[in-house]
Amino acid sequence: MKKTMFGIALAACGVFAMTSVGTAFAETSFPRNLRIVIGSKSTGGDTYQNTAIVAEALAEKLGINVKVDAVGGSTGFNTIKRVSNGSVIMMFHDQAYLGYLYGKKGYDNPFTEYRIGPSVAINPGNAYLVAKKSPYQNVEELMAACAAGTDVRVAIQPGGVSEIGYSALKNAIRIQHPGKEGCLVAVNRGSQSDKNQAMFDGLADLINGSVQANEQYTRLPADDQKAMRFVWLTARDATIKQANPEGMGETSREMLLAYTDPAVSVTQDGSKNFTFDKEFFFLFNKDMDQKLVDELDQALTEIFAAGDIQKTQKKSFFIPNFRPSAEAEAYFKDKAAQYEVILGNLK
Numbered sequence: 001m002k003k004t005m006f007g008i009a010l011a012a013c014g015v016f017a018m019t020s021v022g023t024a025f026a027e028t029s030f031p032r033n034l035r036i037v038i039g040s041k042s043t044g045g046d047t048y049q050n051t052a053i054v055a056e057a058l059a060e061k062l063g064i065n066v067k068v069d070a071v072g073g074s075t076g077f078n079t080i081k082r083v084s085n086g087s088v089i090m091m092f093h094d095q096a097y098l099g100y101l102y103g104k105k106g107y108d109n110p111f112t113e114y115r116i117g118p119s120v121a122i123n124p125g126n127a128y129l130v131a132k133k134s135p136y137q138n139v140e141e142l143m144a145a146c147a148a149g150t151d152v153r154v155a156i157q158p159g160g161v162s163e164i165g166y167s168a169l170k171n172a173i174r175i176q177h178p179g180k181e182g183c184l185v186a187v188n189r190g191s192q193s194d195k196n197q198a199m200f201d202g203l204a205d206l207i208n209g210s211v212q213a214n215e216q217y218t219r220l221p222a223d224d225q226k227a228m229r230f231v232w233l234t235a236r237d238a239t240i241k242q243a244n245p246e247g248m249g250e251t252s253r254e255m256l257l258a259y260t261d262p263a264v265s266v267t268q269d270g271s272k273n274f275t276f277d278k279e280f281f282f283l284f285n286k287d288m289d290q291k292l293v294d295e296l297d298q299a300l301t302e303i304f305a306a307g308d309i310q311k312t313q314k315k316s317f318f319i320p321n322f323r324p325s326a327e328a329e330a331y332f333k334d335k336a337a338q339y340e341v342i343l344g345n346l347k
Contacts, residue, residue, distance in 0.1 A: 028062045029291055031087045036066060037080065039073040039092035046123045046212065050280050050318055051091040054120050054300075057309050061299045073099065074106035077283075080114060084285040086292040089117065093280045095160040097336040101343055104159035110283060111336070116329035117282025117293065118300050122319040124235040124243060125211030126278050127259070128154075128165055131199055132220070132227035139169070139232050139264050142206060146173050146183035155187040155195040155204035161278055162195075162208045164339060165234045168274040171342045172266045181346070200225055211256065212317060215249040232266070233259040234276040242319045268342065279321060281328050297324040 036055055040047040051068050059066040071079065073095065080090045099107030110116065128139075136142045142152050154169075156162045166186060174181040187204045189195045192213050198204040211233070220227035230251075233240065237260040240253060247253040257263065261273045268274040284293065300322055303309055310320040323331060 028064060029086070029289070029295055030062055030064055031085070032064050033087070034058070034062075034064055034066045035069055035088045037069045037071045037076040037088060037090050039076050039090070039095060041070050041072040043070050046125075046210075046278075046318075047091065047093065047280070049316055050121050050123070050313070053309065053312050053316065053318070054091070057303045058296075058299060061303055062295075077106070077108065077114070080283060080285045082285075084287040086284075086288055088285075089288075089296075090114075090283040091120075091280060092283060093123070093161065093278050094164075094276075094332075094335070096281075096283060097332065098160040098164055098339065101336065101340055102159040102163065111329070111333055113286065115284040115286050115288060115293070115325070116332055117284050117325050118297055119279055119281040119321050119323040119328040119331070120300065121280045121313055122235070122239055122321045123210075123212075123278045123280070123317070124233070124239045124256075124319050125213075125248070125317060126161065126165065126234045126276060127209050127211055127214060127230055128169075128206055128232040128234075129199075129209050129214055129218075129228040129230055130206055132218075132222045132224075132229050134205065134229070136205065136231070139266060142231070143169070143173050143176065146180050147177035149180070149183060151183050151185050152206060153185050153187045153204045155189050155198040155207040157190055157195065157208070158186065158188045164276055165208060165232070167339075167342055167346060168234075168266055168268065168276070171268070171345055172274065174345065175267055175270050196226075199228065206231070211248045211251070215251050219250055230256075230259045232264050234274070235260055236275045236277055237261060237263075239277050239319055242314075243317065244314050248317050268338075274342075277319075277321075279332075281323075281332065282325075293325050300324075 038047045038051050055066040055068050076090045096110045100109050154166050156166050170181045170184045195207045199207050217226050217228040240256050243253045245253050261275050266274045304322040313320050
């Protein structure tokens with residue numbers, strides 16, 4: 001049985017454990033060497049880690065070699081546009097359509113330019129934080145400050161997952177305090193370290209972060225310049241409830257639930273609250289053979305039915321989230337349409 005090209009090295013680094021999930025298919029239509037490009041250039045981030053877990057399982061199930069290649073969004077899209085024979089497929093997350101909705105360069109409409117493949121996992125850690133010494137104790141106080149005419153500065157990386165919570169918060173202020181949404185001000189930054197630094201330097205009152213990247217700062221004493229507090233996790237409470245009880249670091253699952261809806265209320269339209277799960281899914285060349293799509297769906301159906309991959313995902317603070325291709329496409333189209341309405345309201 002084949003192994004992934006990267007499996008032994010990653011296992012040695014502790015990124016994920018090698019897992020056998022049943023026997024390989026008797027025959028596969030996929031080429032012997034499958035390349036999965038990802039919409040990130042980082043080999044240490046959540047997109048790579050999540051894809052590596054799935055790639056390892058697919059390699060075992062299909063009996064082929066699988067390589068994960070961290071090329072970034074634009075390069076990944078361009079690559080799958082050129083290759084339709086199934087030798088190259090892509091893994092990304094909601095950024096695939098959010099980048100398009102925000103008009104980010106290099107992002108086309110993924111629902112017309114590519115095929116949407118199966119979803120595999122959620123990273124439930126998308127978060128917003130304030131300095132531990134901040135006068136704002138929660139999201140309600142932040143919105144109240146805007147309602148009173150005080151500017152609240154939010155450090156984000158514009159054009160995608162980092163910005164969608166900011167847009168939702170701005171939209172909620174627009175609904176509840178019309179005319180005051182301009183008091184929520186974006187402080188555009190790049191990497192997570194850049195957003196953190198904006199808070200350390202007193203240039204931001206609120207930052208987008210993640211449980212994985214920022215939980216360590218929430219353990220620091222209040223007089224430490226780098227000390228932070230969570231005020232909002234955008235994930236659904238039903239998503240967080242699926243995490244292991246120990247949560248992440250020294251922050252348990254129960255502690256994390258204190259920062260999700262309904263404990264934290266950010267209205268989406270005046271009747272329901274906004275939530276956002278960062279979800280990972282495959283994208284294919286739009287002309288890729290349906291037989292390959294069906295085979296990948298079937299392989300993943302069997303992999304998730306076996307149950308081992310879920311344990312590996314949860315150890316890395318991912319929430320298992322398998323949907324076959326047709327179901328995933330309909331789901332993400334609806335999700336994108338809801339966020340398009342929010343962004344339209346803010347123009």
